Amino acid sequence: MKKILFLLLATVLLSCKQNNADLIIYNGKIYTVNQNFDVAEAMAVKDGKIIAVGSSEQIQKQYTAKESIDAQQKPVYPGFIDAHAHFVGYAQSLKNANLVAAKSWDEILDRLKAYAQTDKEGWLTGRGWDQNLWPDKKFPTKDKLDELFPDRPVLLTRIDGHAAIANQKALDIAGVSKAIKITGGEVVEENGKLTGLLVDNAVGLVSDKIPAPDQKQFKKYLLQAQQNCFEVGLTTIDDCGLDYETVEALDKLQKDGDLKMKLYVLLSDSEKNYDFLFKKGPIKTDFLNVRGFKVYADGALGSRGACLLQHYSDMPNKTGFLLSEPKHFEEVAKKINEHGFQMCTHAIGDSANRTILKIYNQVLGGKNDKRWRIEHAQVVAPQDFNLFGSASVIPSVQPTHATSDMYWAKDRLGAERIKTAYAYKQLLQQNGWLALGTDFPVEHINPMLTFYAATLRIDSQNYPKGGFQIENALTPEETLRGMTIWAAKANFEEKEKGSLETGKFADFIIMENDLMQANAQQILQNKVLKTYVNGQKVYEKK
Incomplete structure (x- = not known):
């Protein structure tokens, strides 16, 4: 009898030491990004989720795995989450002529x-031009395009997506023959002639005429975009502003196993999308989450479409404009709130931010956990910061916008107004957290540039000395949280991703350099060695 009990006890002890896992990562510097920001050495993964985190000795003693990886003391982070981007738009842009950084x-x-x-x-088609980089800083006209391509339609989109230049052939196809009035947009005319420049809502007059890619092309460019994103450590992307038909196509690609990128999708502000999601309800799988809407309040600062309380300092007759009447935003906010969905609104200028924040506060009625967001929140009047905290509104910001715009933003805003622009630290203080993204393809997809801009607020040439409004820089810990657990929280996903804790999906990356200790050059040159989604390797540096 004693012998039988001993054997049973030995079997139990042996089984405790040999719990099965699919994957063990050991000898690493694992930034869990949990509440205490603990650092571990090892973790075990089974069925796509983390089942244990601890020291290498503990994990290796307790678990056996089909695969074990020696991290060689390299840093391990939760997979990066881009809280504001345009994944499908980026994929489509891979077919366009690349006009970024043209001088x-x-x-x-x-x-x-x-x-x-x-x-x-x-x-x-092409995308990425920015007249602020040119010697005269003037918007282009279509004259040369007409000469070069008289029989082929051309549409070249500005870097921010809020302006475009079209040639005459494209304007003819779209039926744009004069400077028609359009709410929230402008068809630019000079001396009684169309220049070809289209601003904000006017861009759609022409872009809507471009044939959509076929399914084969759509898949090809999506998978190329996915691989590019995995290479820089992205495992979840918030795609801000899609129609439901595109979401259904993405869902199919994910269910077929072709698309492994996790997506948090905000549907565009249109009746068909409201009707679809209100009827269907939130969409939630391990790879797709659809429970909110993207609304546009105004345009961009670079094209002077951002709606300001006072005129532009470098164009006294212009204040920008709202893309819809305030009544539209009020009606949409009430409708979204009544159906229990999330509202995320693009707001750049201080007037646009004030308009939307006041509507949010009125509809939400104080502190809450509905996680409505302001996307960009670039220029905020000093007296309006409290409107984020009073209604628990999440600032969803893109640090690289600050370092891209800093060369000319003061020209647009003036010495006083610039002080509360790109004010990420002030925004963080409102609720104690914020979400970080890139807005790619407006900016580069690489999260290292986000980290660099957020913490140092300088460009790659160390300009400006001391940093651009350095008082609004974020700490390395705040930045990493903004790119992981806080971004997940902005998506209602903090219980399943965003940190490396037991029970969460095994979305993680192994990197060359430790972001918590890296200098400026090490951050810029930092590379992802491996990327995992649900415990499956989706990228490895060659």
Whole structure:
């Protein structure tokens, strides 16, 4: 009898030491990003989730696994979450001519001519021009496009997506023959002639005429975009502003196993999307989460479409504009609230921020856990910061916007108003947390640039000395939280991702350099060695 009991006890002890796992990561510096910001050495993964976190000795003693990885004391982080981006738009942009960082309109034309030799049929599209980088800083006109491409429609979108230049052929196809009035947009005319420049809502007059890619092309560019994002450590992306038909296509690709990127999707502000989601209810799988709407209050600062309380300092007759009447935002907010969904509103200018924040406060009625968001929150009047805290409104900001805009933002806003622009520390203090993203393809997809801009507020050439309004820099810990657990919280997903804790999905990355200790150059040059989604390796550096 004693022998039987001994054998039973030995079997139990042996089984305790040999719990099965699919994967063990050991000898690492694992930033769990839990509440205490604990650092561990090892973790075990089974069925796509983390089942234990601890020391290498503990994990290896308690678990056996099909695969064990020696992290070689490299830093391990939760997979990065981009809280504001345009994943589908980025995928589609891979087909466009790349106009980013062009130093003149002539350079744009040269790039376009070269691109046209490889893409010879249909619409000629490009994205990324920024007149603020050109010597004269003037918006382009269509004259040269008409000369070069008289029989082929051309549409070139500005870096922020809030302005575009079209040639005459494209305008003819769209039926735009004069400077028609359009709410929240402008068809620009000079000396009685169309310049081809379209601002904000006017862009859609032409872009809506471009044929959608077929399913094969759609899948091709999505998978290319996915791989690019895995390479920089992104495992979840908030795609801000899609129609429900696109969501259904994404859902199918995910269920077929082709698309492994996790997506938190905000549907665009349109009746068909409201009807769809109100009827269907929130969509939630391990890879797709749809429970909110993206609304646009105004345009962008770079194209002077951001709605300001006072005129632009460099254009006294212009204040920008709201993209819809305030009544529309009020009606939409009430409707979204009544159905229990999340409202996330693009607001750049101080007037746009004030308009939306007041509506939020009125509809939400004080502190809450509905996690309504202001996307960008770039320019906020000093007296309006409290409107974030009073209604628990989440600032969803993109630190690289500050370092991209800092060269000319003061020209737009003036010396006083710039002080409360890109004010991430002040925004953080309102609720004690905020969500960080990139807004790609407006900015680069790499989260290292987010980390660099948020903590140092300088460009790659160490400009400006001391940092751009350095008082609003975030600490490394705050920044990492903003890119992981706080971004997950902004998506109602903090119980399943955003930190490396027992019971959560095994979405994690192994990197070359420790962000908590890296200098500026190490941050910029930091590379992802491996990326995992649900415990499955989706990228490895060659």
